Amino acid sequence: MTRDEVQAVVFEAIKHVAPEAEPESVPKDVDFREELDIDSMDFLNVITAIHERLGVDIPERDYAKLYTVNGAVSYITAHCTR
Amino acid sequence: MPSLGADMSAGTLVAWLKKPGDAVKRGDIIAEVDTDKGVIEVEVFHTGTIERLLVEAGTSVPVGTPMAVINVASAAAVGSAPVSEAPKTTASARPEPRPATARAPAAATAAAPEPTSLHVAAGASKMPRLRISPSARRLARELGVKPTDCHGTGPGGAITREDVKRAAGASPHSMPSEVDAKTRMRRAIGQAMSRSNRDIPHYYVAHTVDLTDTLAWLSAYNEAQPVPKRLLPAALLSKAVALAAREFPEMNARFEHNQLVPVAAINVGMAISLRAGGLVIPALANTDQLTLAEVMAGLKDLVARARRDKLRSSELAGGTITVTSLGDHGVQSVFGVIFPPQTALVGFGSPSLRPWVVDGKVLPRTVMDISLAADHRASDGHRGGLFLTSIAKHLSRPEEL
Numbered sequence: 001m002t003r004d005e006v007q008a009v010v011f012e013a014i015k016h017v018a019p020e021a022e023p024e025s026v027p028k029d030v031d032f033r034e035e036l037d038i039d040s041m042d043f044l045n046v047i048t049a050i051h052e053r054l055g056v057d058i059p060e061r062d063y064a065k066l067y068t069v070n071g072a073v074s075y076i077t078a079h080c081t082r
Numbered sequence: 083m084p085s086l087g088a089d090m091s092a093g094t095l096v097a098w099l100k101k102p103g104d105a106v107k108r109g110d111i112i113a114e115v116d117t118d119k120g121v122i123e124v125e126v127f128h129t130g131t132i133e134r135l136l137v138e139a140g141t142s143v144p145v146g147t148p149m150a151v152i153n154v155a156s157a158a159a160v161g162s163a164p165v166s167e168a169p170k171t172t173a174s175a176r177p178e179p180r181p182a183t184a185r186a187p188a189a190a191t192a193a194a195p196e197p198t199s200l201h202v203a204a205g206a207s208k209m210p211r212l213r214i215s216p217s218a219r220r221l222a223r224e225l226g227v228k229p230t231d232c233h234g235t236g237p238g239g240a241i242t243r244e245d246v247k248r249a250a251g252a253s254p255h256s257m258p259s260e261v262d263a264k265t266r267m268r269r270a271i272g273q274a275m276s277r278s279n280r281d282i283p284h285y286y287v288a289h290t291v292d293l294t295d296t297l298a299w300l301s302a303y304n305e306a307q308p309v310p311k312r313l314l315p316a317a318l319l320s321k322a323v324a325l326a327a328r329e330f331p332e333m334n335a336r337f338e339h340n341q342l343v344p345v346a347a348i349n350v351g352m353a354i355s356l357r358a359g360g361l362v363i364p365a366l367a368n369t370d371q372l373t374l375a376e377v378m379a380g381l382k383d384l385v386a387r388a389r390r391d392k393l394r395s396s397e398l399a400g401g402t403i404t405v406t407s408l409g410d411h412g413v414q415s416v417f418g419v420i421f422p423p424q425t426a427l428v429g430f431g432s433p434s435l436r437p438w439v440v441d442g443k444v445l446p447r448t449v450m451d452i453s454l455a456a457d458h459r460a461s462d463g464h465r466g467g468l469f470l471t472s473i474a475k476h477l478s479r480p481e482e483l
Binding site for chain 1: 216217220301304305308309310312314316355357358381382385386389390409410
Protein backbone atom coordinates (compact mmCIF):
# COMPACT_ATOMS: atom_id res chain seq x y z
CA MET A 1 0.00 0.00 0.00
CA THR A 2 1.15 3.53 -0.65
CA ARG A 3 1.54 6.06 2.13
CA ASP A 4 -1.47 7.94 0.80
CA GLU A 5 -3.64 4.85 0.95
CA VAL A 6 -2.48 4.09 4.49
CA GLN A 7 -3.11 7.68 5.53
CA ALA A 8 -6.65 7.43 4.20
CA VAL A 9 -7.20 4.33 6.37
CA VAL A 10 -5.79 6.11 9.42
CA PHE A 11 -8.08 9.12 8.89
CA GLU A 12 -11.04 6.82 8.38
CA ALA A 13 -10.24 4.98 11.63
CA ILE A 14 -10.00 8.25 13.56
CA LYS A 15 -13.28 9.53 12.11
CA HIS A 16 -14.96 6.25 12.94
CA VAL A 17 -14.07 6.81 16.60
CA ALA A 18 -14.52 10.59 16.60
CA PRO A 19 -17.09 11.41 13.88
CA GLU A 20 -16.73 15.16 14.41
CA ALA A 21 -12.92 15.15 14.21
CA GLU A 22 -11.03 16.52 11.24
CA PRO A 23 -7.76 14.59 11.26
CA GLU A 24 -6.76 16.25 7.97
CA SER A 25 -6.42 19.54 9.83
CA VAL A 26 -3.90 18.20 12.35
CA PRO A 27 -0.20 18.86 11.63
CA LYS A 28 1.29 15.49 10.73
CA ASP A 29 4.05 15.52 13.33
CA VAL A 30 2.09 16.46 16.44
CA ASP A 31 0.28 14.09 18.77
CA PHE A 32 -3.17 13.80 17.20
CA ARG A 33 -4.59 12.42 20.46
CA GLU A 34 -4.10 15.81 22.07
CA GLU A 35 -5.27 17.76 19.04
CA LEU A 36 -8.45 15.73 18.61
CA ASP A 37 -9.15 14.86 22.28
CA ILE A 38 -8.64 11.14 21.71
CA ASP A 39 -8.40 9.27 25.03
CA SER A 40 -6.90 5.83 25.64
CA MET A 41 -10.22 4.10 24.96
CA ASP A 42 -10.63 6.00 21.66
CA PHE A 43 -7.03 5.28 20.70
CA LEU A 44 -7.53 1.57 21.28
CA ASN A 45 -10.61 1.77 19.05
CA VAL A 46 -8.51 3.51 16.35
CA ILE A 47 -5.87 0.76 16.56
CA THR A 48 -8.64 -1.85 16.45
CA ALA A 49 -10.19 -0.26 13.36
CA ILE A 50 -6.80 -0.22 11.59
CA HIS A 51 -6.21 -3.82 12.63
CA GLU A 52 -9.59 -4.89 11.26
CA ARG A 53 -9.09 -3.02 8.01
CA LEU A 54 -5.46 -3.95 7.24
CA GLY A 55 -4.72 -6.92 9.47
CA VAL A 56 -1.71 -5.16 10.99
CA ASP A 57 -1.03 -6.42 14.50
CA ILE A 58 0.31 -3.55 16.56
CA PRO A 59 1.82 -4.64 19.90
CA GLU A 60 1.04 -2.41 22.85
CA ARG A 61 4.71 -1.43 23.29
CA ASP A 62 4.62 0.15 19.80
CA TYR A 63 1.54 2.31 20.44
CA ALA A 64 3.69 5.39 21.08
CA LYS A 65 5.01 5.19 17.52
CA LEU A 66 1.50 5.81 16.22
CA TYR A 67 0.65 8.96 18.16
CA THR A 68 1.31 11.21 15.14
CA VAL A 69 -0.18 10.86 11.66
CA ASN A 70 3.28 10.54 10.08
CA GLY A 71 4.37 8.03 12.71
CA ALA A 72 1.24 5.93 12.22
CA VAL A 73 1.54 5.99 8.42
CA SER A 74 5.24 4.99 8.53
CA TYR A 75 4.64 2.21 11.05
CA ILE A 76 1.68 0.74 9.22
CA THR A 77 3.33 1.02 5.79
CA ALA A 78 6.34 -0.88 7.14
CA HIS A 79 4.28 -3.60 8.82
CA CYS A 80 1.42 -4.01 6.37
CA THR A 81 1.68 -7.13 4.24
CA ARG A 82 -1.32 -6.33 2.06
CA MET B 83 -41.00 9.39 29.64
CA PRO B 84 -38.35 7.57 31.63
CA SER B 85 -36.12 9.41 34.06
CA LEU B 86 -32.54 8.98 32.90
CA GLY B 87 -30.94 10.40 35.98
CA ALA B 88 -31.42 12.89 38.76
CA ASP B 89 -30.73 15.75 36.39
CA MET B 90 -33.54 15.05 33.95
CA SER B 91 -36.97 16.66 34.22
CA ALA B 92 -38.30 16.31 30.67
CA GLY B 93 -37.46 14.81 27.31
CA THR B 94 -38.39 15.38 23.68
CA LEU B 95 -39.51 12.46 21.57
CA VAL B 96 -37.32 12.37 18.47
CA ALA B 97 -38.88 9.36 16.76
CA TRP B 98 -40.83 6.21 17.38
CA LEU B 99 -39.03 3.11 16.15
CA LYS B 100 -42.20 1.00 16.52
CA LYS B 101 -45.78 1.54 15.49
CA PRO B 102 -49.12 0.31 16.83
CA GLY B 103 -49.56 -3.39 16.16
CA ASP B 104 -45.83 -4.09 16.41
CA ALA B 105 -44.80 -6.83 18.79
CA VAL B 106 -42.15 -5.75 21.29
CA LYS B 107 -40.20 -7.63 23.87
CA ARG B 108 -38.46 -6.50 27.01
CA GLY B 109 -35.22 -4.70 26.09
CA ASP B 110 -36.28 -3.68 22.58
CA ILE B 111 -35.47 -0.13 21.63
CA ILE B 112 -38.78 1.53 20.80
CA ALA B 113 -38.05 5.25 20.67
CA GLU B 114 -35.37 7.91 20.57
CA VAL B 115 -35.61 10.71 23.07
CA ASP B 116 -33.63 13.94 23.07
CA THR B 117 -32.51 14.98 26.54
CA ASP B 118 -30.05 17.42 28.02
CA LYS B 119 -27.58 14.53 27.82
CA GLY B 120 -28.04 13.96 24.11
CA VAL B 121 -30.23 11.54 22.21
CA ILE B 122 -31.02 8.37 24.15
CA GLU B 123 -32.51 5.11 22.92
CA VAL B 124 -35.48 4.15 25.08
CA GLU B 125 -35.96 0.48 25.85
CA VAL B 126 -39.28 -1.16 26.61
CA PHE B 127 -39.64 -3.00 29.90
CA HIS B 128 -42.60 -5.17 28.95
CA THR B 129 -43.30 -7.78 26.33
CA GLY B 130 -46.45 -7.35 24.30
CA THR B 131 -47.95 -5.44 21.42
CA ILE B 132 -47.96 -1.68 20.96
CA GLU B 133 -51.58 -0.62 21.24
CA ARG B 134 -51.25 3.14 20.93
CA LEU B 135 -48.59 5.81 20.81
CA LEU B 136 -49.50 8.75 23.04
CA VAL B 137 -46.76 11.24 22.25
CA GLU B 138 -45.91 12.74 18.87
CA ALA B 139 -42.37 13.17 17.59
CA GLY B 140 -41.08 16.63 18.38
CA THR B 141 -43.11 16.89 21.59
CA SER B 142 -41.42 17.59 24.91
CA VAL B 143 -43.07 15.93 27.92
CA PRO B 144 -42.19 15.77 31.62
CA VAL B 145 -40.63 12.67 33.15
CA GLY B 146 -43.36 10.19 34.11
CA THR B 147 -45.71 11.05 31.26
CA PRO B 148 -47.08 7.88 29.64
CA MET B 149 -45.78 7.66 26.08
CA ALA B 150 -47.42 4.53 24.74
CA VAL B 151 -49.88 1.82 25.67
CA ILE B 152 -48.58 -1.72 25.42
CA ASN B 153 -50.93 -4.66 25.37
CA VAL B 154 -49.19 -7.23 27.51
CA ALA B 155 -49.71 -10.49 25.67
CA SER B 156 -49.10 -12.87 28.52
CA ALA B 157 -51.05 -16.01 29.23
CA ALA B 158 -50.90 -15.22 32.92
CA ALA B 159 -52.26 -11.73 32.53
CA VAL B 160 -55.97 -11.08 32.73
CA GLY B 161 -56.94 -10.25 29.17
CA SER B 162 -55.60 -7.09 27.68
CA ALA B 163 -53.89 -4.65 29.96
CA PRO B 164 -52.19 -1.46 28.92
CA VAL B 165 -48.89 -0.60 30.45
CA SER B 166 -47.30 2.70 29.81
CA GLU B 167 -43.74 2.79 28.64
CA ALA B 168 -42.11 3.84 31.86
CA PRO B 169 -39.14 1.69 32.75
CA LYS B 170 -38.33 0.89 36.33
CA THR B 171 -35.46 3.26 36.51
CA THR B 172 -34.48 2.32 40.02
CA ALA B 173 -35.39 -1.30 40.20
CA SER B 174 -35.04 -1.92 43.87
CA ALA B 175 -35.65 1.57 45.12
CA ARG B 176 -39.07 2.09 43.64
CA PRO B 177 -42.17 -0.02 43.97
CA GLU B 178 -42.78 -2.54 41.25
CA PRO B 179 -45.17 -1.36 38.59
CA ARG B 180 -48.68 -2.48 39.32
CA PRO B 181 -49.49 -5.90 37.95
CA ALA B 182 -50.91 -5.91 34.48
CA THR B 183 -54.45 -6.47 35.60
CA ALA B 184 -55.70 -2.95 36.19
CA ARG B 185 -56.53 -0.63 33.33
CA ALA B 186 -54.09 1.94 34.58
CA PRO B 187 -50.59 2.87 33.55
CA ALA B 188 -47.74 1.50 35.58
CA ALA B 189 -45.91 4.76 35.33
CA ALA B 190 -42.82 5.47 37.33
CA THR B 191 -44.41 8.45 39.00
CA ALA B 192 -47.67 8.17 40.86
CA ALA B 193 -48.78 11.55 39.56
CA ALA B 194 -48.67 10.45 35.95
CA PRO B 195 -52.02 10.93 34.25
CA GLU B 196 -54.11 8.11 32.87
CA PRO B 197 -53.09 7.44 29.31
CA THR B 198 -56.73 7.49 28.27
CA SER B 199 -56.95 11.12 29.29
CA LEU B 200 -54.29 12.08 26.82
CA HIS B 201 -55.10 13.21 23.35
CA VAL B 202 -53.91 10.66 20.86
CA ALA B 203 -52.59 12.51 17.88
CA ALA B 204 -53.90 11.21 14.60
CA GLY B 205 -51.14 10.03 12.35
CA ALA B 206 -48.64 9.70 15.12
CA SER B 207 -48.45 6.02 14.39
CA LYS B 208 -47.27 6.75 10.88
CA MET B 209 -44.33 8.78 12.12
CA PRO B 210 -41.37 7.20 10.34
CA ARG B 211 -37.97 6.89 11.93
CA LEU B 212 -36.05 10.06 11.35
CA ARG B 213 -33.06 9.36 9.12
CA ILE B 214 -30.26 11.61 10.26
CA SER B 215 -26.54 11.05 10.68
CA PRO B 216 -24.99 11.45 14.16
CA SER B 217 -22.96 14.35 12.88
CA ALA B 218 -26.02 16.14 11.45
CA ARG B 219 -27.95 15.47 14.67
CA ARG B 220 -25.14 17.00 16.69
CA LEU B 221 -25.03 20.02 14.42
CA ALA B 222 -28.80 20.39 14.75
CA ARG B 223 -28.47 20.48 18.52
CA GLU B 224 -25.66 23.01 18.32
CA LEU B 225 -27.66 25.25 16.02
CA GLY B 226 -30.87 24.80 17.97
CA VAL B 227 -32.68 23.26 15.00
CA LYS B 228 -35.29 20.53 15.44
CA PRO B 229 -34.38 17.58 13.18
CA THR B 230 -38.10 17.27 12.41
CA ASP B 231 -37.95 20.75 10.86
CA CYS B 232 -35.25 19.74 8.39
CA HIS B 233 -35.96 18.59 4.87
CA GLY B 234 -33.76 15.57 4.17
CA THR B 235 -32.02 15.48 0.79
CA GLY B 236 -29.52 12.69 1.53
CA PRO B 237 -29.81 9.01 0.53
CA GLY B 238 -33.30 7.72 1.34
CA GLY B 239 -34.35 11.20 2.44
CA ALA B 240 -31.75 11.24 5.22
CA ILE B 241 -31.04 14.61 6.82
CA THR B 242 -27.50 15.80 6.08
CA ARG B 243 -25.43 18.51 7.72
CA GLU B 244 -26.26 20.75 4.75
CA ASP B 245 -29.99 20.22 5.37
CA VAL B 246 -29.52 21.21 9.00
CA LYS B 247 -27.60 24.35 8.02
CA ARG B 248 -30.34 25.22 5.54
CA ALA B 249 -33.03 24.76 8.18
CA ALA B 250 -31.02 26.90 10.60
CA GLY B 251 -30.71 29.62 7.98
CA ALA B 252 -34.40 29.46 7.17
CA SER B 253 -35.45 30.09 10.72
CA PRO B 254 -32.89 32.51 12.11
CA HIS B 255 -35.47 34.07 14.41
CA SER B 256 -36.20 30.87 16.23
CA MET B 257 -32.62 30.53 17.36
CA PRO B 258 -32.48 32.95 20.27
CA SER B 259 -35.32 31.10 22.00
CA GLU B 260 -33.57 27.76 21.59
CA VAL B 261 -30.87 27.17 24.12
CA ASP B 262 -27.96 25.39 22.52
CA ALA B 263 -27.13 21.81 23.48
CA LYS B 264 -23.96 22.74 25.30
CA THR B 265 -25.80 25.19 27.54
CA ARG B 266 -28.54 22.65 28.20
CA MET B 267 -26.04 20.02 29.23
CA ARG B 268 -24.15 22.44 31.48
CA ARG B 269 -27.44 23.38 33.12
CA ALA B 270 -28.40 19.74 33.65
CA ILE B 271 -25.01 18.96 35.18
CA GLY B 272 -25.22 22.14 37.26
CA GLN B 273 -28.62 21.19 38.62
CA ALA B 274 -27.61 17.63 39.53
CA MET B 275 -24.35 18.72 41.12
CA SER B 276 -25.96 21.62 43.01
CA ARG B 277 -28.50 19.20 44.38
CA SER B 278 -25.69 16.84 45.34
CA ASN B 279 -23.68 19.51 47.13
CA ARG B 280 -26.79 20.86 48.84
CA ASP B 281 -28.28 17.56 49.99
CA ILE B 282 -25.36 15.17 50.41
CA PRO B 283 -22.91 15.68 53.27
CA HIS B 284 -19.81 14.56 51.40
CA TYR B 285 -16.68 13.29 53.05
CA TYR B 286 -13.48 12.45 51.20
CA VAL B 287 -10.70 9.97 51.73
CA ALA B 288 -7.72 9.20 49.52
CA HIS B 289 -5.21 6.45 49.11
CA THR B 290 -2.15 5.88 46.92
CA VAL B 291 -1.54 2.45 45.41
CA ASP B 292 1.55 0.97 43.82
CA LEU B 293 0.31 -0.22 40.42
CA THR B 294 3.68 -1.39 39.06
CA ASP B 295 3.00 -5.12 39.33
CA THR B 296 -0.60 -4.78 38.20
CA LEU B 297 0.43 -2.90 35.05
CA ALA B 298 3.19 -5.44 34.38
CA TRP B 299 0.56 -8.18 34.59
CA LEU B 300 -1.63 -6.20 32.22
CA SER B 301 1.19 -5.74 29.68
CA ALA B 302 1.96 -9.45 29.76
CA TYR B 303 -1.74 -10.27 29.35
CA ASN B 304 -2.08 -7.91 26.40
CA GLU B 305 1.08 -9.24 24.78
CA ALA B 306 -0.72 -12.52 24.17
CA GLN B 307 -3.95 -10.92 22.92
CA PRO B 308 -4.91 -9.67 19.47
CA VAL B 309 -5.75 -5.96 19.29
CA PRO B 310 -9.53 -6.30 19.75
CA LYS B 311 -9.13 -8.34 22.97
CA ARG B 312 -6.63 -6.12 24.77
CA LEU B 313 -7.52 -4.61 28.11
CA LEU B 314 -7.10 -1.07 29.35
CA PRO B 315 -6.49 -0.26 33.02
CA ALA B 316 -10.05 1.17 33.10
CA ALA B 317 -11.47 -2.36 32.97
CA LEU B 318 -9.41 -3.41 36.01
CA LEU B 319 -10.44 -0.29 37.91
CA SER B 320 -14.18 -0.78 37.29
CA LYS B 321 -14.03 -4.45 38.21
CA ALA B 322 -12.04 -3.78 41.38
CA VAL B 323 -14.60 -1.16 42.46
CA ALA B 324 -17.44 -3.60 41.76
CA LEU B 325 -15.84 -6.37 43.83
CA ALA B 326 -15.10 -4.00 46.70
CA ALA B 327 -18.69 -2.71 46.55
CA ARG B 328 -19.90 -6.24 47.32
CA GLU B 329 -18.16 -6.02 50.68
CA PHE B 330 -19.41 -2.47 51.35
CA PRO B 331 -23.10 -2.36 50.45
CA GLU B 332 -23.47 1.16 51.88
CA MET B 333 -21.27 2.39 49.01
CA ASN B 334 -23.49 0.69 46.42
CA ALA B 335 -26.84 2.12 47.40
CA ARG B 336 -29.32 4.91 46.93
CA PHE B 337 -30.21 7.51 49.50
CA GLU B 338 -33.83 8.35 48.91
CA HIS B 339 -36.67 9.68 51.05
CA ASN B 340 -34.37 10.14 54.02
CA GLN B 341 -33.16 6.59 54.12
CA LEU B 342 -30.46 4.34 52.79
CA VAL B 343 -31.83 1.87 50.26
CA PRO B 344 -29.41 -0.95 49.52
CA VAL B 345 -29.23 -2.07 45.90
CA ALA B 346 -28.60 -5.73 45.10
CA ALA B 347 -27.17 -5.22 41.61
CA ILE B 348 -23.73 -3.64 41.26
CA ASN B 349 -23.83 -1.46 38.15
CA VAL B 350 -20.68 0.62 37.97
CA GLY B 351 -21.30 3.93 36.21
CA MET B 352 -18.45 5.43 34.25
CA ALA B 353 -18.13 9.18 33.81
CA ILE B 354 -17.47 9.72 30.10
CA SER B 355 -16.54 13.15 28.85
CA LEU B 356 -18.00 14.23 25.53
CA ARG B 357 -15.87 16.08 23.02
CA ALA B 358 -18.53 18.73 22.52
CA GLY B 359 -18.40 19.37 26.27
CA GLY B 360 -20.16 17.88 29.26
CA LEU B 361 -20.31 14.30 30.40
CA VAL B 362 -22.59 11.32 30.69
CA ILE B 363 -22.50 8.45 33.20
CA PRO B 364 -23.74 5.22 31.64
CA ALA B 365 -23.50 2.09 33.78
CA LEU B 366 -22.36 -1.43 33.08
CA ALA B 367 -24.99 -3.83 34.48
CA ASN B 368 -23.75 -6.37 37.04
CA THR B 369 -20.12 -5.33 36.66
CA ASP B 370 -19.08 -7.58 39.55
CA GLN B 371 -20.25 -10.69 37.68
CA LEU B 372 -18.48 -9.95 34.40
CA THR B 373 -15.06 -11.22 33.37
CA LEU B 374 -12.37 -8.61 32.69
CA ALA B 375 -12.80 -9.21 28.97
CA GLU B 376 -16.54 -8.58 29.31
CA VAL B 377 -15.99 -5.43 31.37
CA MET B 378 -13.56 -4.15 28.75
CA ALA B 379 -15.92 -4.92 25.87
CA GLY B 380 -18.74 -3.26 27.78
CA LEU B 381 -16.74 -0.11 28.52
CA LYS B 382 -15.51 0.18 24.93
CA ASP B 383 -19.06 -0.13 23.71
CA LEU B 384 -20.39 2.44 26.22
CA VAL B 385 -17.70 4.99 25.35
CA ALA B 386 -18.23 4.56 21.62
CA ARG B 387 -22.01 4.87 21.92
CA ALA B 388 -21.86 7.73 24.43
CA ARG B 389 -19.95 9.73 21.85
CA ARG B 390 -22.36 8.81 19.07
CA ASP B 391 -25.64 9.58 20.87
CA LYS B 392 -26.58 5.94 21.10
CA LEU B 393 -26.92 5.27 24.82
CA ARG B 394 -29.92 3.36 26.11
CA SER B 395 -32.28 4.47 28.83
CA SER B 396 -31.43 1.57 31.18
CA GLU B 397 -27.72 2.38 30.97
CA LEU B 398 -28.19 6.00 32.01
CA ALA B 399 -30.61 5.28 34.82
CA GLY B 400 -29.12 2.10 36.22
CA GLY B 401 -25.87 3.19 37.89
CA THR B 402 -25.39 2.25 41.55
CA ILE B 403 -21.89 3.69 42.10
CA THR B 404 -19.79 5.95 39.89
CA VAL B 405 -16.18 5.82 38.77
CA THR B 406 -14.43 8.87 37.38
CA SER B 407 -11.00 8.47 35.89
CA LEU B 408 -8.96 11.41 34.69
CA GLY B 409 -5.93 9.25 34.12
CA ASP B 410 -5.53 10.26 30.50
CA HIS B 411 -4.96 13.87 31.35
CA GLY B 412 -2.11 13.62 33.81
CA VAL B 413 -4.34 14.60 36.70
CA GLN B 414 -2.85 13.36 39.96
CA SER B 415 -6.06 13.14 41.98
CA VAL B 416 -9.74 13.77 41.44
CA PHE B 417 -12.29 14.35 44.20
CA GLY B 418 -15.72 13.91 42.71
CA VAL B 419 -19.24 15.06 43.44
CA ILE B 420 -21.61 12.18 44.16
CA PHE B 421 -24.24 11.55 41.46
CA PRO B 422 -27.53 11.52 43.37
CA PRO B 423 -29.18 9.39 44.61
CA GLN B 424 -26.03 7.26 44.74
CA THR B 425 -23.89 7.26 47.88
CA ALA B 426 -20.34 7.02 46.60
CA LEU B 427 -18.01 8.04 43.81
CA VAL B 428 -14.51 6.66 43.29
CA GLY B 429 -11.94 8.85 41.55
CA PHE B 430 -8.81 7.54 39.87
CA GLY B 431 -5.90 9.80 39.07
CA SER B 432 -3.19 9.24 36.51
CA PRO B 433 -0.75 6.36 37.12
CA SER B 434 2.65 8.02 37.26
CA LEU B 435 6.25 7.15 37.99
CA ARG B 436 7.22 8.42 41.46
CA PRO B 437 9.89 7.66 44.05
CA TRP B 438 8.31 5.06 46.32
CA VAL B 439 9.58 3.17 49.32
CA VAL B 440 9.55 -0.60 48.87
CA ASP B 441 11.18 -2.82 51.52
CA GLY B 442 13.09 0.12 52.96
CA LYS B 443 14.46 1.26 49.61
CA VAL B 444 13.38 4.20 47.47
CA LEU B 445 12.50 2.85 44.05
CA PRO B 446 10.87 4.29 40.93
CA ARG B 447 7.36 2.81 40.95
CA THR B 448 4.17 3.52 39.02
CA VAL B 449 1.67 4.69 41.60
CA MET B 450 -1.88 6.00 41.38
CA ASP B 451 -4.09 8.07 43.67
CA ILE B 452 -7.54 6.71 44.48
CA SER B 453 -10.12 8.92 46.13
CA LEU B 454 -13.57 8.34 47.53
CA ALA B 455 -16.34 10.87 47.86
CA ALA B 456 -19.03 9.28 50.00
CA ASP B 457 -22.33 10.22 51.62
CA HIS B 458 -21.91 10.72 55.36
CA ARG B 459 -25.54 9.76 55.88
CA ALA B 460 -24.66 6.31 54.55
CA SER B 461 -21.16 5.71 55.92
CA ASP B 462 -18.24 7.18 57.83
CA GLY B 463 -14.64 7.88 56.95
CA HIS B 464 -13.52 4.71 58.68
CA ARG B 465 -15.63 2.53 56.37
CA GLY B 466 -14.64 4.73 53.44
CA GLY B 467 -10.97 4.09 54.15
CA LEU B 468 -11.57 0.35 54.38
CA PHE B 469 -13.46 0.49 51.08
CA LEU B 470 -10.49 2.11 49.35
CA THR B 471 -8.17 -0.45 50.90
CA SER B 472 -10.39 -3.18 49.50
CA ILE B 473 -10.22 -1.63 46.01
CA ALA B 474 -6.43 -1.50 46.32
CA LYS B 475 -6.34 -5.15 47.43
CA HIS B 476 -8.40 -6.25 44.41
CA LEU B 477 -6.19 -4.17 42.09
CA SER B 478 -3.10 -5.84 43.47
CA ARG B 479 -4.48 -9.25 42.42
CA PRO B 480 -5.37 -8.61 38.77
CA GLU B 481 -5.35 -12.34 37.96
CA GLU B 482 -8.35 -12.72 40.32
CA LEU B 483 -10.33 -9.84 38.85
